[in-house]
Amino acid sequence: MTNAQPSKIRIASFNVNSVKARLPNLLAWLREFAPDVVLLQEIKCVDDAFPRLEIEDAGYNVASHGQKTYNGVAILSKSPIEDVSRGLPGDESDVQARYMEATVFGKVRVAAIYLPNGNPVGTEKFSYKLAWMDRLRARMVEQLADDEITVWGGDYNVIPTDGDVWDPRAMKDDALMQPESRAKFRSLLHLGLTEAVRTFNPAGHVYSFWDYQRGAWQKDHGFLIDFLLCSPQAADRLTSAGVDKAPRGQEKASDHTPVWCELSL
DNA sequence: ATGCCAGGTAACACCTGA
Numbered sequence: 270m271t272n273a274q275p276s277k278i279r280i281a282s283f284n285v286n287s288v289k290a291r292l293p294n295l296l297a298w299l300r301e302f303a304p305d306v307v308l309l310q311e312i313k314c315v316d317d318a319f320p321r322l323e324i325e326d327a328g329y330n331v332a333s334h335g336q337k338t339y340n341g342v343a344i345l346s347k348s349p350i351e352d353v354s355r356g357l358p359g360d361e362s363d364v365q366a367r368y369m370e371a372t373v374f375g376k377v378r379v380a381a382i383y384l385p386n387g388n389p390v391g392t393e394k395f396s397y398k399l400a401w402m403d404r405l406r407a408r409m410v411e412q413l414a415d416d417e418i419t420v421w422g423g424d425y426n427v428i429p430t431d432g433d434v435w436d437p438r439a440m441k442d443d444a445l446m447q448p449e450s451r452a453k454f455r456s457l458l459h460l461g462l463t464e465a466v467r468t469f470n471p472a473g474h475v476y477s478f479w480d481y482q483r484g485a486w487q488k489d490h491g492f493l494i495d496f497l498l499c500s501p502q503a504a505d506r507l508t509s510a511g512v513d514k515a516p517r518g519q520e521k522a523s524d525h526t527p528v529w530c531e532l533s534l
Numbered sequence: 535a536t537g538c539c540a541g542g543t544a545a546c547a548c549c550t551g552a
Contacts, residue, residue, distance in 0.1 A: 290542090481538090
């Protein structure tokens with residue numbers, strides 16, 4: 270919790286699948302990986318139930334946008350967290366807690382994103398996903414006009430290409446792989462954004478999610494759906510990025526593992 | 535075609551996830 274400006278910061282995104290169930294794993298990972306900023310998804314609790322004190326004791330400031338049982342995002346930072354904005358603009362009737370923004374280290378704008386899953390295809394859940402992606406794009410356009418160092422990180426629930434999944438045939442009917450989902454994800458990148466994880470792992474078959482079922486982790490039956498989208502000003506400062514697979518192999522793991530990038534400031 | 539596993543809620547079954 271320092272105001273000192275480090276020369277390089279490490280930003281990570283982690284879908285924890287319940288912050289309360291994952292607290293021991295999360296605290297151990299914060300200690301070992303030592304990210305400066307963390308974007309959390311699926312905290313699955315209201316703000317009053319967030320384990321704030323434990324996280325603060327680990328050296329992080331906390332801002333959350335929670336919801337009972339489902340969804341919920343949060344931002345952790347070793348720096349003060351300023352100008353917090355909760356919720357994705359564009360639909361006043363949307364009550365799902367899937368989006369928040371804040372400024373960290375005085376000049377880096379981050380957004381925590383939990384994009385709707387959208388299954389099953391052909392239902393209102395899939396149309397909600399596509400509409401949510403349109404709203405996200407509109408918000409990105411607004412933010413890009415500010416010419417800031419911005420990173421939109423999170424669980425995008427899209428498998429962008431066949432090289433991002435162990436077997437495209439196994440997932441072909443899934444909302445994560447539909448041409449419409451992929452086209453809308455590409456439309457985000459076409460705004461001029463740089464996706465950090467795939468930029469530093471161009472060969473593909475680097476995954477951030479493995480299902481709990483069917484021994485997916487042991488067989489490496491995973492896919493990549495967690496991303497860090499960087500504005501041009503963030504991309505200019507991008508020095509490395511990747512996936513930290515270690516947390517997925519531990520007891521009581523989330524089905525996702527963290528993705529991360531480093532920016533020189 | 536369905537459940538497989540995990541979490542939450544609420545109640546000892548069902549919903550959601552990806």
